[in-house]
Amino acid sequence: MTGVWLRPRRTSRTGPPLSRERIVAEAVALLDAEGVEGLTMRRLAQRLDAGPTTLYWHVSAKEDVVDLALDQIFGEVRLPADAGDWADDVRALLTGWRAAMVRHPWSAALIGRPLLGPNVLTRTEHLQAALRRGGLVEPHLGAATHALANYVIGAALTHATWQQLDDPEARHAAREHLAGQRDTYPTLVEHGHLDDRDWDETFDHGLTYLLDGIRGHIRSPC
Template structure:
């Protein structure tokens, strides 16, 4: 929410957009633990003092970087026939795809999401539901249900991707199958098997939207 600072004629040759772009590159490369203000300054070929002219600390950078990736999510066009399901599905699928392209984002979702990109897309989502006829308190509940479904899926898939170790996966599968009597449903459904997660996500999304449609 802090406005960009203008360096003036004698100010540093940096701007917030360049800093954020470099931060996203570092985060994509090394994750949250790999981003430090020193490394960011080095990537920008600038001194730390110059960097702090624009951002107060690492938390500032993380907030800006998280909002930046949500800007990759295309805002769907409103359909002429008022097909809110297709609008919501397009937005939500784009939202999930952006987070999976930047798996570090899942680790930052405990931070306040108040950036302009996040708010613009949340506004689109809630507006689509309202135009479809959803009213309070169902409107807020529906918005949060969809947003939390995306976030929860992104956290789960990003975590599983980071553990992309065949030996670990085999050990986890053995752990489950050797306790078949304790977890019969999980074993029968292939809880830890590789699967088409995109299809699973779409199915869950349809269930959510069917429930919302029933409230309209």
């Protein structure tokens, strides 16, 4: 079965007006409110005040809706100017990407899907073009792209999960459990393995380490 981006888009139908844009906007709102588990074609049709048959005219399955919604949130990521230092452009792009996924916590767990939407492809093209401008060539270009993408997805997923499971009592009990094993895990206890953190600052530091490593490879290729 081909994905939504590989099928011709239907543009007309007799009956109540319902555009792909309306469907996607409502799907994102439903996903933000209830997560992937709350997204069903029936629930989406109800929110759109449309019958399931009308909805299926535009999208063939829930997977289509998810793909369209993912591409929609990628559209929130501002494109860098591609005029400055390549690492600055990569940082701007990936910082915006993570912020978009944090705003839409359901998204990070779904990024492993094959994504062929125009917003995804455009931003991936900008990422690789910036790395290429910095001097990376294959196989290092592909490796760096995947390393950076996986870091952003992992950071957003961890942040989203932490927020969804935010239970102060459970967190306190976990800290107490860890503190009781200080001799076994001294570094984790000392450096706050389970403490609250500045997520933006932590992400930015980690991204700096990755970009410094890439820059070092460019200067001294193996």
